[in-house]
Amino acid sequence: MQWLTSLNRLANTVIDSLWQANCPLCKRPADRILCKDCDRQIAACQSPKFLQKDYPISPELPLYSWGIYDGALKRAIATCKYNNHPEIMEAISEKIADTWKRSPNTKEFIQQHKKISVIPIPLHANKLKSRGFNQAEILARRFCDLTALPCHPQALQRVKDTKAQMQTKSIKEREQNLSHAFTVPLSHRTSQTNPRSVILLDDIYTTGATIHEAITTLANSNLIVRAVIVLSRPQFKN
Numbered sequence: 001m002q003w004l005t006s007l008n009r010l011a012n013t014v015i016d017s018l019w020q021a022n023c024p025l026c027k028r029p030a031d032r033i034l035c036k037d038c039d040r041q042i043a044a045c046q047s048p049k050f051l052q053k054d055y056p057i058s059p060e061l062p063l064y065s066w067g068i069y070d071g072a073l074k075r076a077i078a079t080c081k082y083n084n085h086p087e088i089m090e091a092i093s094e095k096i097a098d099t100w101k102r103s104p105n106t107k108e109f110i111q112q113h114k115k116i117s118v119i120p121i122p123l124h125a126n127k128l129k130s131r132g133f134n135q136a137e138i139l140a141r142r143f144c145d146l147t148a149l150p151c152h153p154q155a156l157q158r159v160k161d162t163k164a165q166m167q168t169k170s171i172k173e174r175e176q177n178l179s180h181a182f183t184v185p186l187s188h189r190t191s192q193t194n195p196r197s198v199i200l201l202d203d204i205y206t207t208g209a210t211i212h213e214a215i216t217t218l219a220n221s222n223l224i225v226r227a228v229i230v231l232s233r234p235q236f237k238n
């Protein structure tokens with residue numbers, strides 16, 4: 001019956017190789033979500049400073065950006081969003097969580113804001129339907145798994161199907177495009193005497209207009225944004 005054992009072994013090898021997923025970026029076999037090569041290329045896009053020293057949102061509100069929106073990282077985000085590979089965000093979120101845990105400011109920040117939770121920037125239902133997933137939510141969920149912070153993806157909803165900010169022509173149009181874009185469902189609102197602290201999370205920070213609008217909407221429901229974490233931001237000259 002040795003031939004049967006050999007046949008079994010051969011079958012298992014075939015099944016194993018069929019089930020081994022390929023790297024979504026280069027299509028080569030990979031042990032983890034990304035192959036070592038692509039992982040290394042993405043790691044090379046890491047920003048030299050996680051905390052953005054120019055404080056682009058406001059002087060009181062820290063912006064943390066894991067990487068620079070360029071090269072392999074830019075391609076990975078595009079492949080995730082437009083070629084249906086949400087798992088890429090899971091792999092990258094592990095890097096953000098790791099950087100967050102190692103950041104010298106994190107311990108003090110968590111001590112200051114003990115009951116803080118994480119809210120991803122939502123997509124409008126139409127976009128969610130066509131894309132099938134919200135990349136910021138995938139980032140947030142994995143980030144929260146690894147940092148043990150509560151994740152509240154339902155706390156902010158996008159009620160206006162806005163144009164991409166890049167398609168807007170003027171600052172005024174940009175503001176109007178995003179005005180009242182978000183809402184906080186009743187069940188997540190809290191009273192002025194009992195405000196709650198939150199971290200906002202998104203994949204890309206560009207003009208900051210979306211983030212500003214989300215912060216205002218959350219604040220109106222007494223959800224106070226204490227930090228913004230993004231996967232990437234275009235390199236700023238400074």
Ligand SMILES: [Zn+2]
Nearest residue numbers: 023026035038
């Ligand atoms: Zn690869």
